[in-house]
Amino acid sequence: xxxxxxxxxAYTLVEITGPWLLIGKAETSLxxxxxxxxxxxxxxxxxxxxxxxGHDRLDSRRLLxxxxxxxxxxxxxxxxxxxxxMGALLAIAVSAIGYAFGPIIIDRKLxxxxxIGVVTVSLVFAAAIYLPFAIWQAPQHYPADAxxxxxGLGLLCTALAFVVFFALIGEVGPARATVITYINPAVALVIxxxxxxxxxxxxxxxxxxxxxxxxxxxxxxxKAAIKEPAPA
Numbered sequence: 758x759x760x761x762x763x764x765x766x767a768y769t770l771v772e773i774t775g776p777w778l779l780i781g782k783a784e785t786s787l788x789x790x791x792x793x794x795x796x797x798x799x800x801x802x803x804x805x806x807x808x809x810x811g812h813d814r815l816d817s818r819r820l821l822x823x824x825x826x827x828x829x830x831x832x833x834x835x836x837x838x839x840x841x842x843m844g845a846l847l848a849i850a851v852s853a854i855g856y857a858f859g860p861i862i863i864d865r866k867l868x869x870x871x872x873i874g875v876v877t878v879s880l881v882f883a884a885a886i887y888l889p890f891a892i893w894q895a896p897q898h899y900p901a902d903a904x905x906x907x908x909g910l911g912l913l914c915t916a917l918a919f920v921v922f923f924a925l926i927g928e929v930g931p932a933r934a935t936v937i938t939y940i941n942p943a944v945a946l947v948i949x950x951x952x953x954x955x956x957x958x959x960x961x962x963x964x965x966x967x968x969x970x971x972x973x974x975x976x977x978x979x980k981a982a983i984k985e986p987a988p989a
Contacts, residue, residue, distance in 0.1 A: 761866070761867065761869075761870060762878075764862055764866040764867055765867065765870075765875055765878050765879060765882070766882055767862060768859055768862045768863060768867065768875070768879060769878075769879040769882040769883055770855075771854075771855035771856075771858050771859050771862070772855060772856065772858075772859030772862075772879075773879060773880070773882075773883045774882075774883045774886050774887070775851070775852065775855050776852035776855050776856060777883075779848035779849070779851055779852045780792065780796075780848070780849065780852050782845070782848060783842075783845035783846075783848040783849050783852075785845075786842045786845045787842060787845045787846070787849070789834060790834045790835045791846075791849075792849055793830060793833075793834035793942055794827070794830060794831055794834065795846070795849040795850065795853055796849065796852070796853055796856070796938060797826070797827045797830040797831075797938055797939065798827070798853050799853050799856045799857050799935045799938045800823050800826065800857075800932070800935045800936045800938055800939070800975060801823050801827075802853060802854060802857035803857040803858075803860065803861065803931060803932040803935040804819065804823065804932040804935075806857060806858065806861060806932075807861065807930070807931060807932040808932075810861075818974055818977055819974065819975055819976075819977060821974055822970070822971045822972070822973065822974025822975030822976070822977065823936075823971065823974075823975045824971070825967055825970055825971035825974060825975075826936065826939040826967070826968055826971025826972055826975055827939075827971070828964075828967055828971070829939065829943070829963075829964045829965070829966070829967030829968035829969075829970075829971050830939055830942055830964065830968060831964070832960045832961075832963045832964030832967060833942045833943060833946055833960060833961060833964035833965065833968065834942055834964075835960060856935065856938070857935060860922075860926045860931035860932075860934050860935055861931045861932075863875070863923060863926050863931065864926050864927075864930060864931040865931075868927075872919075872920050872923035872924065873920055875923065876916060876919040876920055876923065879919070880915070880916065880919075922934065922937070925937070929976060933975070933976040936971075936972050936975045936976050939968045939971060939972050939975075940968065940972060942968075943964070943965050943968045943969075946961050946965070947965070
């Protein structure tokens, strides 16, 4: 039981507290395009790790799908690449590795625990780590729109999203589950165009179908080899 608690804490560090801190800091000096493209490497990292562990195999179709997905993300977010701040680039790279290992920890070390329990404990750990900094940098007033935005992010985009993510890992495996990284910018742009009346660019029109195609190919399971009957 103690070992499982340690793995929950490890998951919290590599999937929640570590990336949130590193990405938040890196985005103060890097463009969103750079961050989006680096984070899009998460599925590739995950599939390499899982393949090396012997829990999955990477065929040409999946590799092609992952590369198409990255191309789609590049078309969606643009190619405004910023590489002058090596510290920020390293922070994003470490975050991408953490995002790749997080689902593997869930799939290999926390399968016997209920998803809602793991999410709850992980977020409690994260809250305890961030609490001193939150008190130190607490705002003097709390506008209603900002407060409700934080509540929505906490309940829907964090707690509920992690429960769904755990179910996805259990259904398709840790490497395939990380392909959701490709879907995130696509969904954000669709919401921006449909709800916020943002302009539809050529990059969006090209990138969205590439992301969908890459996600389908990147999560496809290899067909089992057909065994011929042994001769009599």
